[in-house]
Amino acid sequence: MARITIADSDLAFDCGPDDSLLRAGLRVNLNLPYECNVGSCGTCKFELVSGEIKVFSDTAPGLSDRDRKKGRQLACQCLPLSDCVMKVRLEEGAPAKFPPKRLKVKLIKVTDVTHDIREFQFQAVSPATFIPGQYAMLQLPGVSGERAYSMSNLPNDDGVWAFMIRRVPQGLGTQVLFDALTLGDEIGLDGPFGKAYFRSESERDLVCVAGGSGLAPMLSIARAWSQKSKSGEEHLTFFYGGREPRDICGEEMLQQLPEFNHQLQFIPSVSGAVSDATNLWPGRTGFIHEVMHGFEDLDYANSDFYIAGPPVMTQAVMDFLRESHAVPQERIYFDRFF
Numbered sequence: 574m575a576r577i578t579i580a581d582s583d584l585a586f587d588c589g590p591d592d593s594l595l596r597a598g599l600r601v602n603l604n605l606p607y608e609c610n611v612g613s614c615g616t617c618k619f620e621l622v623s624g625e626i627k628v629f630s631d632t633a634p635g636l637s638d639r640d641r642k643k644g645r646q647l648a649c650q651c652l653p654l655s656d657c658v659m660k661v662r663l664e665e666g667a668p669a670k671f672p673p674k675r676l677k678v679k680l681i682k683v684t685d686v687t688h689d690i691r692e693f694q695f696q697a698v699s700p701a702t703f704i705p706g707q708y709a710m711l712q713l714p715g716v717s718g719e720r721a722y723s724m725s726n727l728p729n730d731d732g733v734w735a736f737m738i739r740r741v742p743q744g745l746g747t748q749v750l751f752d753a754l755t756l757g758d759e760i761g762l763d764g765p766f767g768k769a770y771f772r773s774e775s776e777r778d779l780v781c782v783a784g785g786s787g788l789a790p791m792l793s794i795a796r797a798w799s800q801k802s803k804s805g806e807e808h809l810t811f812f813y814g815g816r817e818p819r820d821i822c823g824e825e826m827l828q829q830l831p832e833f834n835h836q837l838q839f840i841p842s843v844s845g846a847v848s849d850a851t852n853l854w855p856g857r858t859g860f861i862h863e864v865m866h867g868f869e870d871l872d873y874a875n876s877d878f879y880i881a882g883p884p885v886m887t888q889a890v891m892d893f894l895r896e897s898h899a900v901p902q903e904r905i906y907f908d909r910f911f
Contacts, residue, residue, distance in 0.1 A: 575653035595648035624657030705793035709764025723790035784882030814861035
């Protein structure tokens, strides 16, 4: 067990031999900066003041050549080999409500959502504690490293963790999930993680923007929004983008919420070709940020925006919100995955 001290503070925590610096700090509720948890986003950069560490990946894309020359490291990619002092700027505000924990969970149900997305439900022996919009790391048999997937359900005392996951061609993680796991199989789960969780205290309108399996956290947030006590006529606008008509999903689940077609609108769009007879599509077309541009019912000055989907989509929506409507960063929520 290594003792980790935050430079220029009186904060310290212990890190075991099976944890990263990042996760060990999060487990004791330190408000460390991070997003993806797997070395891609670069948010968890720090400088090692003293001590010895093992780096999981020397080629993690979250570090630039300049970062490496300056001796910066990624907390999610470092295991301490001795007591350490790390220099890092903690984020302001309160940390997430639930520190991450390791659990064993059992696969109890699999449901097809589209041709390439399935919902996997896992059962734990303890309550499923998380905030809608967060994700967990799954440890899959025969797969090196963990995979991050967002929860699609709501926190519950029954211990059910549900994930909507898209099959990735040649993806080792989804090959195991789709083709190898059977009901009753047990895997490891570490979570919850993520800072793009639902801010239930806000009384602004809500805009959810999703693509692909980004449906999962946005659906969880929509379900939580439906259950909260609302003041006045708060609205939720739910944008969902796919390449083909067969990719579009989510409406059937949102229809189960009492606000659907009243305070809740579902706006799907297809970005690919829809001209042939097998690909007929009567709805909107174009990339989702283009659809938002032509949608006049949004109150940009009085809305919170949550985004989950492919990185290109996420960046395009963020650019649109900032450049076309000057939406401040503090009202845009997303976790970067690559």
